[in-house]
Amino acid sequence: MVKPTRVANNIRALRFAAGELTQAELAARVGVTRQTIIAIEQGKYSPSLEIAFQIAHALGARLDEVFSYPTNGDPA
Amino acid sequence: MAEHQLSFEEKIAWGGLIVAIVHGTVYLSVLLTRAASTPMPETPYVDALLWSLGAGILAMIILSIVVSITTGEEGRATDIRDKQITARAEFTARGVLVAGALAAMILAMLEQDGFWIANVLYLGFMLSALLETVTKIALYRGGVPAW
Numbered sequence: 001m002v003k004p005t006r007v008a009n010n011i012r013a014l015r016f017a018a019g020e021l022t023q024a025e026l027a028a029r030v031g032v033t034r035q036t037i038i039a040i041e042q043g044k045y046s047p048s049l050e051i052a053f054q055i056a057h058a059l060g061a062r063l064d065e066v067f068s069y070p071t072n073g074d075p076a
Numbered sequence: 077m078a079e080h081q082l083s084f085e086e087k088i089a090w091g092g093l094i095v096a097i098v099h100g101t102v103y104l105s106v107l108l109t110r111a112a113s114t115p116m117p118e119t120p121y122v123d124a125l126l127w128s129l130g131a132g133i134l135a136m137i138i139l140s141i142v143v144s145i146t147t148g149e150e151g152r153a154t155d156i157r158d159k160q161i162t163a164r165a166e167f168t169a170r171g172v173l174v175a176g177a178l179a180a181m182i183l184a185m186l187e188q189d190g191f192w193i194a195n196v197l198y199l200g201f202m203l204s205a206l207l208e209t210v211t212k213i214a215l216y217r218g219g220v221p222a223w
Contacts, residue, residue: 004220005220031155032155034081035081035086036157038081043219044218044220045157046222048156
């Protein structure tokens with residue numbers, strides 16, 4: 001199956017770096033459901049820019065540390 | 077899928093799929109049983125169709141209440157992803173609904189029996205509801221592709 005989004009993320013690693021933040025805690029801080037955090041981590045859902053910024057703030061990271069997008073020629 | 081937990085809306089979608097299949101199958105069975113003894117356009121269908129629609133609506137209300145009670149307050153939360161999935165599923169199914177309405181309009185212009193017009197509309201509703209729930213489930217499980 002084709003991956004729904006080419007946006008890659010480091011949320012899982014950053015959650016552990018931020019004191020083993022759980023998916024539920026991150027979801028509560030961002031104001032989305034835990035299922036949405038799971039979907040974003042698995043690359044099944046590309047969040048809006050607003051939610052992406054909120055996730056970055058909640059993880060104490062810059063947006064480009066959390067999310068990346070392959071340029072032409074780069075693997076996803 | 078190792079980490080797939082059903083959200084409230086996905087549970088409702090699964091329930092809706094089962095309800096749509098069951099009440100569509102029951103209605104079709106009743107109609108075909110009756111049609112065995114009378115020509116199709118003269119087959120009594122109004123009571124069966126109304127019961128089918130009423131039972132389907134009632135089943136969805138009961139399903140929503142049961143899922144709400146069993147899910148717990150935190151699990152009932154919905155967010156922007158749920159709204160996007162619902163919108164995408166409705167958009168996908170709308171074509172079928174419109175096709176059913178167009179078919180009914182053509183049958184009316186051809187002065188066909190009310191039996192055919194009502195049942196084509198019913199078929200449009202059923203197929204549209206089925207496609208909507210299947211699309212929702214596919215988006216929840218497979219992911220939401222960009223437009």
